[in-house]
Every structure is written in structure tokens, then in C-alpha cells.
Amino acid sequence: MISFFLRRLGVLIPTFLGITLLVFALIHMIPGDPVEAMSGERGMDSARHAQLMTEFGLNRPLPVQYVDYVFKAAKGDLGRSIVTQESVMREFLDRFPATFELSLCAITFALTIGIPAGIIAAFKRNSVVDYGVMGVSLAGYSMPIFWWALLLILFFSVQLGWTPVSGRIAVEYDPEVVTGLMLIDSLLSGEPGAFRSAASHLILPTIALGTIPLATLARMTRSAMLEVLGEDYVRAARARGLSPLRVLTRHALRNALIPVLTVIGLQVGTLLAGAILTETIFSWPGIGKWMVEAIHRRDYPVVQGGILLSATIVIAVNLIVDMLYGVVNPRIRHQR
Amino acid sequence: MNTSNSQLTVAEEGISAPPSPLAELWRDFRRNRGALIGLTLVGLFIFMALFANWIAPYSPIEQYRDSILAPPAWVEGGKAQFLLGTDPVGRDMLSRLIFGTRLSLLIGIISIGLSMSIGIVLGLTAAFSGGKTDTGIMRLMDVLMALPSLLLAVAVIAVLGPGLMNAMYAIAIVQLPAFVRLTRASAIAERSRDYVTASRIAGAGVLRLMFIVVLPNCLAPLIVQGTLGFSTAILDAAALGFLGLGAQPPTPEWGSMLASALEFIQSAWWVVSLPGIAILLAVLAFNLMGDGLRDALDPKLKR
Amino acid sequence: MALLDIKNLSVHFGTEARPIIAVEHLDLQIDAGEVVGIVGESGSGKSVTSLALMGLIDAPGRVSAESFSFDGRNLLTLPKRERRAMLGRDIAMIFQDPMTSLNPCFTVGDHLIETLAVHEGGSRKALRNRALELLTQVEIPDPARRMAAYPHQLSGGMSQRVMIALAIACNPRLLIADEPTTALDVTVQAQVLELLLRLQRERGMALMLITHDLGVVAETAHRVVVMYAGQVMETGKVPSIFTQPRHPYTEALLSALPENNIGRERLQTIPGVVPGAYDRPQGCLLAPRCQYAQESCRTTRPTLASPDAGSQVRCFFPLHTSGPKE
Numbered sequence: 001m002i003s004f005f006l007r008r009l010g011v012l013i014p015t016f017l018g019i020t021l022l023v024f025a026l027i028h029m030i031p032g033d034p035v036e037a038m039s040g041e042r043g044m045d046s047a048r049h050a051q052l053m054t055e056f057g058l059n060r061p062l063p064v065q066y067v068d069y070v071f072k073a074a075k076g077d078l079g080r081s082i083v084t085q086e087s088v089m090r091e092f093l094d095r096f097p098a099t100f101e102l103s104l105c106a107i108t109f110a111l112t113i114g115i116p117a118g119i120i121a122a123f124k125r126n127s128v129v130d131y132g133v134m135g136v137s138l139a140g141y142s143m144p145i146f147w148w149a150l151l152l153i154l155f156f157s158v159q160l161g162w163t164p165v166s167g168r169i170a171v172e173y174d175p176e177v178v179t180g181l182m183l184i185d186s187l188l189s190g191e192p193g194a195f196r197s198a199a200s201h202l203i204l205p206t207i208a209l210g211t212i213p214l215a216t217l218a219r220m221t222r223s224a225m226l227e228v229l230g231e232d233y234v235r236a237a238r239a240r241g242l243s244p245l246r247v248l249t250r251h252a253l254r255n256a257l258i259p260v261l262t263v264i265g266l267q268v269g270t271l272l273a274g275a276i277l278t279e280t281i282f283s284w285p286g287i288g289k290w291m292v293e294a295i296h297r298r299d300y301p302v303v304q305g306g307i308l309l310s311a312t313i314v315i316a317v318n319l320i321v322d323m324l325y326g327v328v329n330p331r332i333r334h335q336r
Numbered sequence: 337m338n339t340s341n342s343q344l345t346v347a348e349e350g351i352s353a354p355p356s357p358l359a360e361l362w363r364d365f366r367r368n369r370g371a372l373i374g375l376t377l378v379g380l381f382i383f384m385a386l387f388a389n390w391i392a393p394y395s396p397i398e399q400y401r402d403s404i405l406a407p408p409a410w411v412e413g414g415k416a417q418f419l420l421g422t423d424p425v426g427r428d429m430l431s432r433l434i435f436g437t438r439l440s441l442l443i444g445i446i447s448i449g450l451s452m453s454i455g456i457v458l459g460l461t462a463a464f465s466g467g468k469t470d471t472g473i474m475r476l477m478d479v480l481m482a483l484p485s486l487l488l489a490v491a492v493i494a495v496l497g498p499g500l501m502n503a504m505y506a507i508a509i510v511q512l513p514a515f516v517r518l519t520r521a522s523a524i525a526e527r528s529r530d531y532v533t534a535s536r537i538a539g540a541g542v543l544r545l546m547f548i549v550v551l552p553n554c555l556a557p558l559i560v561q562g563t564l565g566f567s568t569a570i571l572d573a574a575a576l577g578f579l580g581l582g583a584q585p586p587t588p589e590w591g592s593m594l595a596s597a598l599e600f601i602q603s604a605w606w607v608v609s610l611p612g613i614a615i616l617l618a619v620l621a622f623n624l625m626g627d628g629l630r631d632a633l634d635p636k637l638k639r
Numbered sequence: 640m641a642l643l644d645i646k647n648l649s650v651h652f653g654t655e656a657r658p659i660i661a662v663e664h665l666d667l668q669i670d671a672g673e674v675v676g677i678v679g680e681s682g683s684g685k686s687v688t689s690l691a692l693m694g695l696i697d698a699p700g701r702v703s704a705e706s707f708s709f710d711g712r713n714l715l716t717l718p719k720r721e722r723r724a725m726l727g728r729d730i731a732m733i734f735q736d737p738m739t740s741l742n743p744c745f746t747v748g749d750h751l752i753e754t755l756a757v758h759e760g761g762s763r764k765a766l767r768n769r770a771l772e773l774l775t776q777v778e779i780p781d782p783a784r785r786m787a788a789y790p791h792q793l794s795g796g797m798s799q800r801v802m803i804a805l806a807i808a809c810n811p812r813l814l815i816a817d818e819p820t821t822a823l824d825v826t827v828q829a830q831v832l833e834l835l836l837r838l839q840r841e842r843g844m845a846l847m848l849i850t851h852d853l854g855v856v857a858e859t860a861h862r863v864v865v866m867y868a869g870q871v872m873e874t875g876k877v878p879s880i881f882t883q884p885r886h887p888y889t890e891a892l893l894s895a896l897p898e899n900n901i902g903r904e905r906l907q908t909i910p911g912v913v914p915g916a917y918d919r920p921q922g923c924l925l926a927p928r929c930q931y932a933q934e935s936c937r938t939t940r941p942t943l944a945s946p947d948a949g950s951q952v953r954c955f956f957p958l959h960t961s962g963p964k965e
């Protein structure tokens with residue numbers, strides 16, 4: 001198990017270095033030099049230009065700059081935002097909890113509906129239920145989520161007036177930041193309406209962001225289930241007189257969830273990509289919105305840092321999923 | 337499963353030719369109702385894209401200042417000459433949607449074409465060279481895969497700058513790893529087959545082996561991936577357009593049409609709903625078709 | 640009275656309009672403690688029959704029978720739950736491929752304890768001891784260590800022993816073994832078969848042994864059922880069925896055996912193939928391949944007749960009828 005972990009890690013380190021290289025190259029591939037690019041259309045006199053070049057260390061040879069970049073990144077120093085002059089890391093950490101909270105809700109939403117739906121569809125295969133689940137999930141993963149989000153707003157917020165349109169909590173509440181997760185902070189604040197407000201702000205973004213993972217999970221669960229239900233050991237379990245429920249939950253589900261687990265890991269990428277759109281639409285102050293704004297403002301250090309950190313999250317989560325995979329799959333656990 | 341008839345003929349006469357692979361594919365594909373719906377829709381979209389100039393009642397960028405935000409014809413206040421209404425600057429929605437089809441298909445064709453051809457070359461190179469080149473290419477793909485799709489596209493746009501062409505490059509890069517991995521995997525599987533060894537012994541050069549001997553036998557999964565990738569390309573392009581990072585106004589691209597009408601979401605539902613429906617239908621069509629192709633090709637992949 | 644008594648069993652797949660007939664008009668009796676060999680070419684419906692006995696045919700498969708009783712209980716009218724409770728307890732089954740018949744997520748011990756718990760219950764410790772005892776009975780060395788092993792850590796022979804342990808866990812009266820040694824190495828085949836027969840003798844359980852190996856049947860079975868295209872062609876006692884086969888198909892199977900081909904230049908084979916799903920002959924199913932076929936064979940189906948007690952044959956022109964009757 002430990003050697004399995006180390007082996008996975010060994011593969012990930014070059015990948016990670018590759019990402020730093022890519023992100024580093026990003027700023028140097030922009031036409032003109034970085035300082036020019038940052039200054040935008042306004043232009044800049046050459047003295048100031050030269051001064052900035054020296055200040056950012058941009059006059060040194062590229063390999064030196066890269067090594068410097070990697071070492072600084074390893075220490076958590078990703079430079080400063082050109083617009084706010086804040087440390088990129090600081091800005092990221094301020095916004096990350098919002099994205100984390102939203103993603104967590106979205107994946108929970110997707111799991112609690114998608115997996116049971118997939119199981120039921122597989123169990124009742126070729127029934128109306130099966131066709132229904134498959135049809136809805138096909139529509140789900142073909143859905144442009146920015147449009148889906150707008151429809152949700154149009155219906156639930158504009159027509160019915162049930163949910164707010166943007167932000168994380170109504171303006172009259174301002175719970176102290178403890179965990180960064182608004183649901184928890186609003187509870188801790190002790191104000192009666194705060195939690196309700198935070199929860200109602202979360203509903204639509206959760207649905208919007210969770211729809212694609214939900215559709216994907218339902219499909220994957222169904223096909224994994226169908227595959228497992230056709231396995232010899234399922235037939236053998238039935239031949240031993242085990243009840244259908246027991247066969248389903250103990251023998252089939254466990255094996256079917258192994259591939260589904262990988263798919264759950266892959267959803268982290270989908271969630272982060274989806275956050276870019278969802279957060280922009282719901283004015284959700286997370287890293288997706290932050291990055292889109294940074295691109296529009298040509299705030300390259302922020303774009304750079306945001307991409308690096310997002311990739312780090314994706315890699316880390318997939319490493320964790322690989323580990324879990326080892327735990328639930330004895331064939332891997334016992335590999336030496 | 338064979339019908340009794342064909343089995344009998346084969347058994348008794350042994351001469352009737354097996355159905356051609358394409359005919360067989362079509363037979364399997366046709367049996368899938370969803371796939372047929374997808375194909376029909378795709379056909380419809382292609383038709384609209386090809387003949388947009390003739391079908392569309394107006395130019396997609398011509399502004400009719402006296403009919404700003406006219407609702408669709410069947411809604412109260414709608415004008416008969418603007419079947420699906422007009423947008424906030426008085427352009428005909430129907431014409432914009434029809435021209436948008438052309439753009440979306442073009443985006444799909446260019447980005448998938450680029451991605452697939454580069455992917456095939458890289459994948460075959462990796463499969464045939466092995467060693468450091470192989471590792472290098474695959475590590476690069478790992479790097480690209482670690483970045484969430486839209487995020488990678490956004491990163492590419494950050495370098496290249498917003499715009500339709502750049503959005504296509506970005507999408508091509510995002511999809512690259514899928515094609516490289518697929519090509520490499522099937523090429524490695526094929527490489528060890530007897531017919532490849534036979535051509536090698538017969539003195540076929542590496543390039544010939546790669547593109548003429550092996551590649552045609554790896555096409556099935558690539559075609560499926562291409563079709564499914566097409567839908568992702570349309571979706572991502574629309575998302576980039578929506579974020580203002582793809583096609584720029586006044587280009588009638590569905591995503592950017594949606595974005596430019598956002599403020600009218602409450603007063604004029606059609607400017608927001610219609611482009612969304614167009615995107616959804618296009619994506620759905622290619623997904624249905626891709627799924628159908630995969631199911632029809634699958635038994636052959638296993639064989 | 641027979642332990643298992645089936646009359647007119649049919650199993651159809653496909654649609655109602657175009658059924659695929661897997662088993663048709665099958666009668667089968669098995670007495671307590673009896674070893675019955677079932678033989679027949681691939682696709683003759685042996686596995687489908689055994690799954691139908693277990694009640695494990697899933698939709699779109701359809702099972703029908705005139706009568707179907709086990710130990711005097713009518714399985715056709717038995718509630719689903721009770722029918723299920725009989726599986727593993729009264730009737731058990733082992734399959735062809737032991738490597739895939741064990742759940743990869745569970746240890747050997749998990750499998751055994753689960754089965755025992757479902758049927759018999761008891762404290763975990765007692766169950767564990769029973770499980771250990773069973774592993775010893777199927778001659779698995781170092782059973783305590785094997786309890787914690789996962790299926791992927793076992794060899795094929797070892798897995799089949801575990802499957803056998805699972806099957807005999809609750810002392811079934813009938814054990815169905817569907818080609819239990821086909822997937823195993825030649826060297827362990829004999830050992831596993833030996834084990835099965837020992838357990839059968841010791842426990843006095845009936846054994847329905849499905850196999851392609853007529854040699855094995857000749858050595859082990861009391862009675863043989865020969866199947867072809869979903870029908871029983873002949874049943875008879877060992878050894879008379881081997882010395883005086885009544886059905887042309889049985890005769891053909893026997894003459895295809897290597898030991899009956901000594902001195903010949905090439906092995907005798909049965910010409911032609913088993914009829915496909917949709918091209919079943921109108922008359923005798925064997926007619927296209929039978930060297931004795933007459934015109935009447937092509938137009939009418941023979942029924943299963945009993946020329947004497949203990950044997951049945953489905954043929955208009957049975958062989959060896961004038962020969963000595965056993």
C-alpha cells in the first residue's frame with residue numbers, strides 16, 4: 001500500500017513540475033514582454049519599464065527565473081496581483097472557502113441523487129424508470145450550465161421569488177469568518193436568519209454546478225452496476241440463497257462503486273471548470289470568478305497562480321482518490 | 337444475431353458475401369432510436385449551416401432600430417416578420433441563430449480537426465518510438481489533463497487573447513490529451529498484431545506502418561471520440577463566448593448572444609432562452625450520435 | 640420417490656413471437672444420493688437446465704414446467720422467499736469458472752461466514768469455526784490463513800475448493816456441478832473431482848454432474864442423461880448406456896471418443912452442428928446429422944419413450960433394442 005502510494009507520487013511529481021513550467025511559460029508566451037502586457041493599452045515610459053523589469057527579475061536568464069519561480073511557489077509565494085497589490089496566495093485563500101463550500105454542496109447533491117438513480121436504473125433496466133433516468137442524465141450532461149443557471153434564476157428567483165439571485169448571504173448579515181464556509185459561520189454567528197439566508201443563497205448555484213456531475217455519475221453508476229450484475233460472482237451469490245437486496249448492496253454495489261470512485265475523483269476538474277461559469281453568473285466570490293476577472297483585467301500573476309493552485313487541487317484530490325481506490329480494491333491493496 | 341435465413345444460406349451454399357463493415361455499422365446504428373434522433377438533428381444543423389444565406393430571412397448583423405426587443409411572432413406584441421423576435425439592438429433572432437449554427441459547426445470542425453490530427457501524430461509517434469519520446473509526450477498530456485478543461489482553455493486565452501480563432505485553438509489544446517492517449521493505446525495494441533509484423537517484414541517503413549498500416553485500424557474509437565469531442569467543443573466555445581473570451585460581438589455566436597442579452601433576462605425571455613436551446617440541441621445531437629456510434633462500433637472493438 | 644422430479648421443463652429466451660428455445664420438454668428425476676451425469680455438446684442446454692433448477696433464469700428468459708418438485712415440495716407454487724431459502728441449503732451449485740465466481744472484494748472467510756449466517760445463523764465465533772472446519776473438509780492446507788485470503792490470491796483449484804466448501808456449507812441434498820473442472824489445470828482436475836465424489840459419498844447427497852468428459856461419467860455416474868439441442872435424447876444406467884447406446888446421438892458421442900478411435904487414421908466426429916436458435920428442424924432435432932435418419936424423422940418429432948425401466952430414449956429407430964437388457 002505504501003509503495004503503491006509512493007509510486008503514484010513518483011508519477012505525479014514530474015506532472016506537477018510540468019504544470020509549473022507551463023504556468024511559468026504562460027507569462028513569457030504573451031506577445032511582448034510581461035511588463036508591457038500588464039501595462040495594457042495605457043503604455044509606459046521606458047524608464048518605468050526598465051525599473052519594473054528589474055524589480056520582477058525579468059532581465060535574468062529564463063532558466064534562472066524558472067528555478068526561482070518554482071522555489072518561491074514551493075514556499076507559497078506566487079507573487080502579487082497587479083491590480084490590488086495583494087499577495088496572490090492571500091487572495092486565493094480568501095476566496096477558496098467559497099468555492100470549496102459550493103463544490104462540496106454540488107458534489108453532495110450529485111452523489112445523493114446520481115448514484116441511487118444509477119442503481120435504480122440498472123436494477124430496473126429497460127423499464128420506464130431506466131429510460132427516464134438515462135434521458136434526463138443525457139440532457140444533464142449536454143446542458144450548457146451557464147444557460148441552465150439562468151433558467152434556474154428565471155424560474156426560482158424571478159418567477160417564484162424563492163431564492164436570491166447572487167452572493168453568499170443577504171447583506172444584512174455579516175457573520176464573522178471562522179471557517180470560511182458560510183453555512184457554518186452563519187450558524188456560529190447565532191443570528192437567527194443568517195443560516196437560512198446562507199442556505200438559500202447556496203441552492204441554485206449548487207444545482208447549477210452539480211448537474212453535470214450528477215448526470216455523469218448516474219450514467220457511470222448504471223453501467224458499472226449492469227456490468228457487475230452480470231458477473232459470475234453475483235450469480236454465485238444468488239445461488240447461495242442470498243436475498244436480492246443483500247446481493248445488490250453487499251456483492252454488487254461494492255464492486256460497482258470502485259470504478260465510480262474514479263469518476264468522482266474526475267469530477268473535481270469538472271467542478272472547478274464549472275465554478276468559473278457558475279460563480280460568474282451568481283456573483284459567487286470564489287476562485288472561478290476571481291480568475292475570470294483577472295483575465296479581463298490582464299492580471300497575469302493572478303491567472304498564473306490560480307491555474308497552478310487549481311491544478312494542484314486536482315492532482316491532490318486524484319491522489320486521494322487513488323488511495324481510496326486502493327483501500328476498497330483488495331487487488332491493488334495487496335500489490336507489492 | 338443472424339436470422340435463420342442468412343444462416344441457412346451460409347451453411348448450404350457458403351457463398352453469400354458477409355455484409356460490408358459499413359452496412360453492418362449502419363444496421364447496428366439504425367437500431368438505436370436515440371442515435372437516429374441525433375443523426376437527424378445533426379443533419380438538420382448541417383443543412384442550416386450550409387444554406388444559412390438562403391434560409392435566414394435577414395442578415396445576422398443588420399439592426400432594425402424600430403423593432404428593438406420584439407417578441408416572437410406568436411407572442412402578444414410580436415411582429416410577423418421576426419418569427420423568433422429581435423434582440424436588444426433590433427437584430428433578427430432567427431437569422432442570428434441560423435448563422436450561429438454555421439459558427440458552432442465551424443468551431444467543432446476546426447478545433448476537433450486540429451486536435452485530432454495533432455493527437456494522431458503525437459499518439460502514433462509515442463506508440464512507435466517508445467522510450468523517452470513516449471514518456472515525454474505522455475507526461476505532457478498528463479500535465480494538460482491535470483488542468484480542468486475550461487480552466488485550461490481560459491489559460492490559453494490568457495496568452496492568446498480573447499477571440500473566436502483563439503477559442504478554437506484553446507479547445508483544440510483542451511481535447512488533445514484524449515486523442516493522443518486513444519491513438520497511442522490502440523496503436524500499441526495493433527502494433528503487436530500479425531498483420532503489422534508481416535508488413536514490417538515485408539519492408540514497410542515506419543511512416544508507412546504508422547499511417548497506412550496501423551492507423552486505419554485505430555479509427556473506430558477515434559471517430560467516436562471525435563463525435564463526442566465535437567459536442568464538448570460546441571459547449572466550451574459557447575461557454576468562452578459567454579464569458580466574453582471567445583467570439584466577440586457582433587458575431588452571432590450562441591454563447592456570446594446569450595451573454596450580451598443577460599440584462600434583459602427578466603423582460604425578454606427569448607433573447608436568453610433561444611440561444612440556450614440551440615446550444616443544448618446541438619450538444620445533445622452530437623452526444624446522441626456519438627453514443628450510438630460507440631454502441632454500434634463497440635462489439636467490433638472488443639473482437 | 641425421487642428427490643428431484645421435473646416433468647416437461649421448457650426454458651425460452653428471446654421474444655414471445657420468436658422464442659429461442661434453450662430447453663424443451665425436459666424430464667429429469669434424481670434420487671437421493673444418486674450421481675447423475677449430464678452430457679451433450681456445447682449449446683445443448685445443460686447450463687440453462689441447471690440454472691432453471693436453481694430458479695436463476697432472469698428475464699427475458701421464461702421457465703415453464705408441468706411439475707417441478709424437490710423432496711415432495713412443489714417448487715412451482717412455493718413462495719419466492721421459501722424457494723430462495725432452499726438455495727444453498729437444500730440445493731447448491733458450483734460453476735465452471737471458480738476464479739470469477741468469488742467476489743473479489745471479500746475474503747474466503749467473508750464468503751463462508753455470510754453463507755452460514757444467512758442460512759443457519761449463530762455467533763460469529765461459531766460461524767468462524769464452522770468455516771474453518773469446512774475448509775479442512777475440502778482439503779485446503781492451512782485453513783486459518785486461507786480464511787483471510789482474497790480470491791485473487793488463490794489458484795484456480797483452490798478457488799474451486801472454496802466454492803465447494805460454500806456449496807456444502809449447509810449440507811445440501813442435491814449438488815449441481817456445472818463443468819466443475821473444465822477451467823482447471825489438468826493436474827488438479829482429478830483431485831477436485833475426487834474431492835467432490837468423496838463428499839458426495841460421505842454425505843449421501845445427490846450430485847448432478849455436468850461435463851463434456853464421457854470418461855469421467857463412465858467412472859463416476861450411476862446414471863447418464865444425454866442432451867441435444869435442449870432435449871433429453873437418452874437416459875440410461877451406467878454402464879449399459881455405454882455398452883449398448885440406444886440413441887444414435889449417444890452412439891455418435893461414444894464413437895467420437897479417442898479411446899474408441901484407436902487404430903483409425905483420424906478421429907471420428909459428428910458431422911454438422913447443433914441447430915441454431917431459429918433453424919430447429921421440424922422433425923427429429925438430430926435428423927440433419929443422423930446417419931439412420933428416415934423420411935419420417937424429418938417430418939415428425941419423436942417423443943421420449945421408455946423401452947424399459949431406468950432408461951428412456953427419444954428416437955423412432957432405437958439401436959440395440961434386441962440386445963440383452965440389463
Ligand SMILES: Nc1ncnc2c1ncn2[C@@H]1O[C@H](COP(=O)(O)OP(=O)(O)OP(=O)(O)O)[C@@H](O)[C@H]1O
Pocket residue numbers: 652653659660661679680681682683684685686687688700
Ligand atoms: N440468456 C440467454 N439468452 C438467450 N439465449 C440463451 C441464454 N442463455 C443460454 N441461451 C441459449 O441456450 C442454449 C443452451 O445454452 P447452455 O449454456 O445451457 O449450453 P451448455 O449445454 O451449457 O453448453 P456448454 O457446454 O458450452 O456450457 C444456447 O444455444 C444458448 O445460446
Ligand code: SF4
Pocket residue numbers: 887888923924925926927929930931932933936941953954955956957
Ligand atoms: S429419430 Fe430418426 S433422426 Fe432422430 S435420432 Fe432417431 S433415427 Fe436419427
Ligand SMILES: [Mg+2]
Pocket residue numbers: 685686687817
Ligand atoms: Mg454450460
